[in-house]
Amino acid sequence: MHHHPIVAHLSVAAAGNDAIKENVMKQMLIAGAVLLALAACTGQKPASTDAGTAAPAPAPGASAEAGAKDAFPVILQAAGNEPFWAVRVDGAKLDYSTPETQASPRHFEGARAVQDGLLVVQGGEGADGFRLTLQRAECSDGMSDLKHPFTAEFVLGKDTFKGCARDPSVPVEAP
Known part of the structure; x- marks a missing residue:
């Protein structure tokens, strides 16, 4: 049985789409695992109690939304x-x-x-x-x-x- 060229092309494209979908799913799973691992880490070192290595002060005028921390409740x-x-x-x-x-x-x-x-x-x-x-x-x-x-x-x-x-x-x- 001979298929019309458009039908043959759609069959090849559909088969290719399955391979693409599988590849995208693998990449999404890997990216999700990486994000989950990063979420478990804060990436911040604990604050030192040694006066010589105190954390730098926030920039003057820095707002709470910009990540500045102060000793007052938000x-x-x-x-x-x-x-x-x-x-x-x-x-x-x-x-x-x-x-x-x-x-x-x-x-x-x-x-x-x-x-x-x-x-x-x-x-x-x-x-x-x-x-x-x-x-x-x-x-x-x-x-x-x-x-x-x-x-x-x-x-x-x-x-x-x-x-x-x-x-x-x-x-x-x-x-």
């Missing part, structure tokens, strides 16, 4: 009263709210850096300029007598708000 909650305000920190992103704006907080994104032991998240300009500064020092909000591990100052445009901050995943100790 997610923090800052708040104050008279007037009541709150800022949720997630890396270099801030959500600012007041009792009137809780349903739709203002969102800011800036640069996160540690300067002289203070965590500073800042950005924007003019009326939209903001700076949140946190210092590791015991703080009481003045109303609940709860102790928080950080003092907070939030500057938005010309307004300055003072309060306390904490890692929201850590319970606050009662007095």
Whole structure:
């Protein structure tokens, strides 16, 4: 039986496709195994406790998203009263709210850096300029007598708000 040339060509192409598919599957399995092996390794050496071989400091102005590490939690909650305000920190992103704006907080994104032991998240300009500064020092909000591990100052445009901050995943100790 004689096949039409197109049918013969399709049969050869189909047979070739099976060989290609098999080769691609083998390559994908090998690549998957390599990726799995790499995922098991971080490729990072443990931090040295020897002062002479300390890890280099992050570049000035480096943000948390850029891989910079600091000793402050990535997610923090800052708040104050008279007037009541709150800022949720997630890396270099801030959500600012007041009792009137809780349903739709203002969102800011800036640069996160540690300067002289203070965590500073800042950005924007003019009326939209903001700076949140946190210092590791015991703080009481003045109303609940709860102790928080950080003092907070939030500057938005010309307004300055003072309060306390904490890692929201850590319970606050009662007095």
